[in-house]
Amino acid sequence: MAQAQRAPADVTEAPDDHGAYLSLVFGNGRIHGGNAEGYRWMRGRTFEVRAGRQQRTLFGSALPDSLSERIDFVHYNEGHPDNNHRDGFAVQWLMVRKLGAGTAFELGVGPYLSMNTTVIDGRQIDDAKVGALVSLGLRLPLGALPSGTHLRIGYNHVQMRNVHRSDALMIGIGRQFGRSEPDPETDPADGQTWFGVSVGNSITNMSGTDGAIASVLEVRRYLGERMEHWAVSGKFLFEGDDGARVDRRGAAAQLWYVQRVTPRFAMSAGLGPYVARNRRDDNITHANLLISFQAEHALSRHLRAFMNFNRVKTFRQTDDRDLFQLGLLKDF
Numbered sequence: 001m002a003q004a005q006r007a008p009a010d011v012t013e014a015p016d017d018h019g020a021y022l023s024l025v026f027g028n029g030r031i032h033g034g035n036a037e038g039y040r041w042m043r044g045r046t047f048e049v050r051a052g053r054q055q056r057t058l059f060g061s062a063l064p065d066s067l068s069e070r071i072d073f074v075h076y077n078e079g080h081p082d083n084n085h086r087d088g089f090a091v092q093w094l095m096v097r098k099l100g101a102g103t104a105f106e107l108g109v110g111p112y113l114s115m116n117t118t119v120i121d122g123r124q125i126d127d128a129k130v131g132a133l134v135s136l137g138l139r140l141p142l143g144a145l146p147s148g149t150h151l152r153i154g155y156n157h158v159q160m161r162n163v164h165r166s167d168a169l170m171i172g173i174g175r176q177f178g179r180s181e182p183d184p185e186t187d188p189a190d191g192q193t194w195f196g197v198s199v200g201n202s203i204t205n206m207s208g209t210d211g212a213i214a215s216v217l218e219v220r221r222y223l224g225e226r227m228e229h230w231a232v233s234g235k236f237l238f239e240g241d242d243g244a245r246v247d248r249r250g251a252a253a254q255l256w257y258v259q260r261v262t263p264r265f266a267m268s269a270g271l272g273p274y275v276a277r278n279r280r281d282d283n284i285t286h287a288n289l290l291i292s293f294q295a296e297h298a299l300s301r302h303l304r305a306f307m308n309f310n311r312v313k314t315f316r317q318t319d320d321r322d323l324f325q326l327g328l329l330k331d332f
Contacts, residue, residue, distance in 0.1 A: 018053070018054055018055060018056060018178075018179050019053070019054065019176065019177035019178040019179050019180055019261070020051065020052070020053055020054075020177045020180070020259050020260065020261040020267065021050070021051065021052045021053065021054055021070055021072065021174065021175070021176050021177070022050070022051050022174060022175055022177070022261065022267065023048075023049075023050050023152050023154075023172060023173065023174030023175070024047070024048070024049055024172050024173060024174075025047065025048050025152055025154050025170035025171055025172030025173075025174075026044075026046065026047045026170055026171070026172055027044075027046045027047070027154075027168055027169050027170030027171060028041065028042050028043070028044045028046055028079070028168065028169065028170075029041070029042045029046050029078065029079065029156070029166055029167050029168025029169065030042065030081075030166065030167060030168075031078070031081050031084060031164040031165070031166045032164060032165050032166070032167070033164055033165055034160070034162065034163040034164035034165065035083075035084065035118065035120075035163050035164050036081070036084070036164040037082060037083055038081070038082030038083060039081060039082045040081050040082070041079075041081060042078060042079025042080060042081055042166075042168060043079055043080045043081070044079070045077070045079040045080050046077060046078060046079040046168045046170060047076075047077050047170070048074060048075070048076045048077070048154065048156065048170060048172075049074070049075045049293070050072045050073065050074045050075075050092075051072065051073055051259060051267040051269070051293075052070045052071055052072030052073065052092075052094070052259070053070065053071060053259050054068050054069070054070045054096065054176065055068060055069050055070065055071075056068050057069075065098075066097055066098045067095065067096065067097055067098075068095075068096045069093065069094065069095055069096065070093075070094045070096055070106075070108075071091065071092070071093055071094075072090075072091070072092045072094060072108065072110075073089070073090075073091055073257070073269040073293070074089065074090040074091070074092055074110075074133065074135075075087070075088075075089055075293055075309070076088060076089075076090060076112070076133060076156065076158075078114075078158065078166050078168065079168070083118050083119055084116055084117075084118050084164065085116065085117045085118070085205075086114050086115065086116035086117075086158075086166075087114065087115060088112055088113050088114030088115055089112070089113050089291055089293075089311070090110050090111060090112040090113070090133040091110045091111060092108040092109060092110035092133060092135060093108065093109065093110055094106050094107065094108035094135070094137075095107050095108075101141065102139070102140075102141025102143075102150060103138075103139060103140055103141060104138075104139040104150075105136075105137070105138055105139075106135070106136065106137035106138075106139070107135070107136060107137075108133075108134070108135040108136075108137070109132060109133070109134050109135070110132070110133055111130060111131075111132065111133075112130065112131050112132060112133035112158060112160075113128070113129075113130055113291075113313075114128070114129050114130070114131065114158070114160070115127070115128055115205070115311070115313060115320055116128075116129070116163070117205050117206070117320075124206055124207060125317040125318060126205055126206070126314070126317055126318055126319070126320040127163070127317060128313065128315055128317075129160050129161075129163055130160075131158055131159055131160030131161070132158070132159045132160075133156060133157075133158055134156070134157045134158075134159070135154060135155065135156050135157075136154065136155040137152055137153070137154045137155075138152070138153045138154075139151070139152055139174065139176075140153070142173075146175070148175050148176040148177060148178070149173065149174070149175045150173070150174055150175070150176070151171070151172075151173065151174075152171070152172050152173060152174040153169075153170075153171050154169070154170045154171070154172075155167070155168070155169050155170075156168050156170070177261055177262065180260045180261060180262050180263055181263065182260075182263065183263035183264065183298075184301075185300070185301060186263060186264050186298035186299075186300065186301055187263070187298075187301070192221070192222060192331045192332075193219065193220070193221050193331065193332055194218075194219070194220040194221070194222075194304075194329045194330065194331045194332075195217075195218070195219055195220075195329070195330055195331075195332060196216075196217070196218035196219075196220060196306075196327055196328060196329040196330070197215070197216070197217055197218070197327055197328060198215065198216045198218070198306070198308070198325035198326060198327025198328075199213065199214070199215045199216075199325065199326065199327065200213075200214055200215075200323060200324045200325035200326055201213065201214065201323070201324050202214035202239050202240045202242070202321055202322065202323045202324075203321065203322045203324075204242045204244075204245055204246050204319060204320075204321050205319075205320045205321065205322065206245060206318065206319065206320075208244050208245075209242040209243065209244045209245055209246070210242050210243040210244070211242070212239065212240025212241050212242050212243075212247075213240050214237070214238060214239050214240045214323045214325065215237075215238045215240075216235055216236070216237050216238070216310075216323070216325060216327070217235065217236045218233055218234070218235045218236075218327075218329070219233060219234045219235075220232070220233040220256075220329065221233070222258070229257055229258050229259065230255070230256065230257060230258065231255075231256040231258050231268070232253070232254070232255055232256065233253070233254050233256060233270065234251065234252070234253050234254075235251065235252040235253075235254065235274075235290075236249070236250070236251050236252075237249060237250060237251075237252060237274070237276065237290075237323075239276070239312070239321060239323065241279075241280070242280075244280070245280055245281075245318075245319055246278060246280055246281075246319050246321060247278060247279040247280045248276040248277065248278045248279075248312070248321070249276060249277060249279075250274060250275050250276025250277060250285075250288075251274070251275055251276075252272055252273065252274035252275075252290045253272045253273060254270035254271060254272035254290060254292065255270065255271060255272055256268050256269065256270040256292075256294075257269050257270075263298075264297055264298045265295070265296070265297050265298075266295075266296050266298075267293075267294070267295055267296075268292075268293075268294045268296070269291075269292065269293055269294070270290075270291070270292040270293075270294065271289070271290070271291055271292075272289075272290055273287055273288070273289065273290070274287070274288045274289065274290035274312060275287050275288070276288060276312075278319070281319075286314065286316070288312050288313060288314050288315070289312075289313040289315065290310060290311070290312055290313075291310070291311045291313065292308055292309070292310045292311075293308060293309045293310075294306055294307070294308035294309075295307055295308070296329070301331075302330060302331045303328065303329070303330055303331075304328065304329040304330075305326075305327070305328055305329075306326070306327055306328070306329060307324075307325065307326050307327075308324075308325050308327075309322065309323070309324055309325075310322065310323040310324075310325065311323075
């Protein structure tokens with residue numbers, strides 16, 4: 001009886017079940033073809049963050065014990081070769097094959113929305129392109145660390161039309177978590193409305209600009225049991241003044257996919273339209289895209305702390321911006 005009443009711990013017991021997957025890797029690579037020029041190596045600044053959920057079925061059919069599939073949300077930065085600083089976001093479908101105890105091989109592919117800061121004909125632009133991200137991964141167990149933790153060796157290939165392609169080799173750490181059951185002490189009730197505030201730094205992805213203090217107000221609602229992984233939010237953003245090009249503020253609406261990692265920790269990705277007025281551009285109002293990647297920790301059933309990365313994509317070849325925020329969510 002005492003065991004049944006014990007609160008769930010932030011440790012999973014089935015690292016190869018249906019739980020979340022997280023990894024962080026760093027490395028180096030090279031760009032080829034297209035608009036590649038000068039020094040083509042990525043100067044050791046390549047990195048990738050991925051978060052996903054592993055499944056044991058493929059289109060509803062059970063897979064053999066040695067196979068599983070996963071859907072990952074990926075932020076990929078392709079380093080700093082000359083005149084190209086490309087990064088972006090991908091959604092990948094992966095097939096995972098076990099090779100032995102804790103060892104596995106992965107193959108993944110998916111669409112990749114990239115943003116490249118480059119100079120063309122003497123003009124600096126933020127060039128948006130959609131291409132494909134193909135990934136290979138080898139997972140090697142690290143026995144001294146928590147179960148499911150592994151060394152990850154990864155290879156990424158980016159293919160895009162009319163611009164450079166890239167190849168990179170990276171190494172880092174990952175963990176396959178087991179299924180995380182809800183914790184009554186911290187799990188938000190269906191239909192609860194949460195209010196949040198966050199502050200941080202904003203960076204305009206153009207030269208000749210300064211960093212600025214940014215703040216965000218948010219209203220979030222987690223959806224019902226049938227849509228347990230989903231949430232919606234409305235935000236008002238104050239991006240701050242970079243001293244040269246951007247002093248934007250406006251409203252955004254986002255749809256979120258939420259993946260619980262442990263009973264208290266979750267990762268989420270959000271996407272949606274963002275309408276904002278730029279006071280350094282004659283107060284002109286434009287529609288933009290807001291992409292967010294967030295980690296949150298439940299302090300109690302009614303309070304959550306979070307940190308996130310937000311990309312404002314204008315699709316006008318200028319004034320894209322990154323916001324790095326820390327904040328709190330409180331339910332009412």
